[in-house]
Amino acid sequence: MKEKGYLLLENGVFFEGVRVGSTQDMTGEVVFNTSMTGYQEILTDPSYADQIIVFCYPLIGNYGINDVDGESEIHALSGAVFGEACDIPSHYESQSSLVDYLNKYNISGLVNIDTRALVKIIRKEGTMRGKIVSSIHEQVAKPFFTHKQHTLVEEVSVKSSVYFEGGSPHIVIVDYGYKKSIRTSLQAEGCRVTVVPYSSSYEWISSLNPDGVLFSNGPGNPEELSYYYPTIKKLSESYPCLGICLGHQLLALSHGASTTKLHYGHRGGNHPVKNLKTNKVYITSQNHGYEVMESSLVHTSFTATHLNVNDRTVEGMVHTRLPVLGVQFHPEAHAGPSDTSFILKEFIQLVKENAHAAS
Numbered sequence: 435m436k437e438k439g440y441l442l443l444e445n446g447v448f449f450e451g452v453r454v455g456s457t458q459d460m461t462g463e464v465v466f467n468t469s470m471t472g473y474q475e476i477l478t479d480p481s482y483a484d485q486i487i488v489f490c491y492p493l494i495g496n497y498g499i500n501d502v503d504g505e506s507e508i509h510a511l512s513g514a515v516f517g518e519a520c521d522i523p524s525h526y527e528s529q530s531s532l533v534d535y536l537n538k539y540n541i542s543g544l545v546n547i548d549t550r551a552l553v554k555i556i557r558k559e560g561t562m563r564g565k566i567v568s569s570i571h572e573q574v575a576k577p578f579f580t581h582k583q584h585t586l587v588e589e590v591s592v593k594s595s596v597y598f599e600g601g602s603p604h605i606v607i608v609d610y611g612y613k614k615s616i617r618t619s620l621q622a623e624g625c626r627v628t629v630v631p632y633s634s635s636y637e638w639i640s641s642l643n644p645d646g647v648l649f650s651n652g653p654g655n656p657e658e659l660s661y662y663y664p665t666i667k668k669l670s671e672s673y674p675c676l677g678i679c680l681g682h683q684l685l686a687l688s689h690g691a692s693t694t695k696l697h698y699g700h701r702g703g704n705h706p707v708k709n710l711k712t713n714k715v716y717i718t719s720q721n722h723g724y725e726v727m728e729s730s731l732v733h734t735s736f737t738a739t740h741l742n743v744n745d746r747t748v749e750g751m752v753h754t755r756l757p758v759l760g761v762q763f764h765p766e767a768h769a770g771p772s773d774t775s776f777i778l779k780e781f782i783q784l785v786k787e788n789a790h791a792a793s
């Protein structure tokens with residue numbers, strides 16, 4: 435028997451659908467992703483911790499779930515909402531259906547939702563919290579927040595350092611909830627990689643003798659990590675650095691810039707980003723709810739290198755003196771286009787050049 439379920443929004447509006455996966459009631463920030471494909475990568479991106487993902491594309495699950503495309507072992511999201519979930523997938527790599535996958539990993543899901551109407555509300559009123567529940571009665575009075583003692587990053591970061599064999603250079607990833615594709619892109623370029631917990635000290639990281647440091651993507655408000663700004667700043671003054679998404683925001687904040695929350699965020703695989711030097715536009719993969727305020731970069735030695743063509747948010751920056759850069763989008767792709775994969779190559783080149791300069 436199919437069990438009825440509801441998505442209740444903080445503004446009182448609710449949508450009725452059918453429960454799939456875990457039938458546990460869940461709360462989270464309701465965000466939408468416009469990607470047509472890449473649902474497995476999206477469901478396993480740790481940056482979605484404490485969020486309910488609404489998939490805009492009406493039919494999800496067509497090519498099933500495979501053994502290779504997960505971006506992390508963790509399923510940090512609070513829940514997922516679909517128009518239709520395909521239960522007869524077809525693909526040579528497919529190992530299970532989307533619904534079997536949601537069941538296996540205890541992910542609360544909801545199908546048969548008018549995602550178009552739902553996304554219209556979020557676009558108009560802005561991102562808000564919501565709940566996936568089995569019964570609507572008496573829900574409005576119950577809180578939309580689950581009180582947490584710790585930051586979301588603490589939930590998803592590695593607990594101790596992990597080393598991945600490879601050649602040169604040696605890159606340390608400071609893990610705020612990193613996507614596997616960031617590491618594998620570095621390894622594909624010949625790097626050896628050490629992934630360290632988000633709370634690692636400057637002394638610990640420098641004892642690993644990195645040639646470069648990469649601050650990863652991750653969930654939540656970057657300002658929750660203000661305690662770590664001095665460490666991040668010191669690392670960026672000592673090593674070539676790249677920040678991706680949350681890592682980009684943290685680099686900016688640690689140098690004195692500010693961040694603010696976007697009305698409904700950028701989550702999808704076709705966000706146009708303009709390189710301000712060349713005027714070239716790249717189609718990028720994105721997943722962020724906060725932005726670095728362009729006006730605040732004057733308090734730092736960073737200059738904006740990329741802007742989002744849709745709303746002019748800062749999508750990239752470079753330090754004027756140090757070999758340090760940040761991108762708000764995802765050069766590692768997965769989900770989404772790999773058109774900006776050269777950013778990772780350029781970072782490795784920067785690391786190599788600076789290693790030569792130092793020796």
Ligand SMILES: NC(=O)CC[C@H](N)C(=O)O
Nearest residue numbers: 651652654679680723724
């Ligand atoms: N993917 C990310 O790193 C997201 C960064 C941050 N949590 C934001 O929503 O803006």
